[in-house]
Amino acid sequence: MVEALSQLPGIGAKTAQRLSFHILSMPKEEVEAMTGAISSARENVRYCAKCQTLTDEDICPICKNPARNHRQIMVVENSRDLAAYEKTGKYEGVYHVLHGAISPMKGISPADIRLKELMERLKDDVDEVIIATGCDLEGETTAMYISKLVKPAGINTTRIAQGVPVGGDIEYVDEVTLLKALEGRTKL
Numbered sequence: 575m576v577e578a579l580s581q582l583p584g585i586g587a588k589t590a591q592r593l594s595f596h597i598l599s600m601p602k603e604e605v606e607a608m609t610g611a612i613s614s615a616r617e618n619v620r621y622c623a624k625c626q627t628l629t630d631e632d633i634c635p636i637c638k639n640p641a642r643n644h645r646q647i648m649v650v651e652n653s654r655d656l657a658a659y660e661k662t663g664k665y666e667g668v669y670h671v672l673h674g675a676i677s678p679m680k681g682i683s684p685a686d687i688r689l690k691e692l693m694e695r696l697k698d699d700v701d702e703v704i705i706a707t708g709c710d711l712e713g714e715t716t717a718m719y720i721s722k723l724v725k726p727a728g729i730n731t732t733r734i735a736q737g738v739p740v741g742g743d744i745e746y747v748d749e750v751t752l753l754k755a756l757e758g759r760t761k762l
Contacts, residue, residue, distance in 0.1 A: 624695065625671055637668055642668050643668070646666075647667060648669050648704040648706050652673060652674070673688055675708065675715070676712060676719055687716070702732060704733075705720055
């Protein structure tokens with residue numbers, strides 16, 4: 575069990591051992607409920623037919639929601655990013671999950687992420703594509719690639735702002751982040 579748990583991301587040998595002892599001390603019913611939930615998720619979770627996020631339905635609740643702005647699509651790298659934006663409670667559009675980012679060094683090409691599905695969605699009536707990929711080299715490469723794909727369609731293409739984090743001390747922020755913050759400044 576320790577070996578199996580330590581294969582999970584972010585779980586080292588000590589944490590895996592601690593989790594194993596905890597699981598062994600749990601009531602049998604709780605362990606069965608946990609293993610049932612894991613098996614059920616693995617069996618029933620799939621990609622949303624529209625946005626490609628993980629869901630247990632053909633179309634996820636966000637894509638099904640008529641109150642969402644379906645003319646605004648935020649492109650994210652993975653479902654965890656989608657969940658982070660949803661926590662803000664402020665974004666009212668829909669999403670598209672790429673399941674990765676372009677990385678020639680890692681052998682990930684545009685064909686390896688969900689760009690074809692995004693381009694298919696853009697045939698509908700879309701006003702804006704918000705590119706919310708990471709700020710690393712792969713995220714920037716992916717953002718530029720998507721921008722070049724989308725712009726000929728005449729769809730407004732924007733990129734999330736980047737810069738100094740809220741509560742951060744400027745003296746500890748690197749030069750590239752400071753430059754991005756300066757370039758992305760807004761009027762008060």
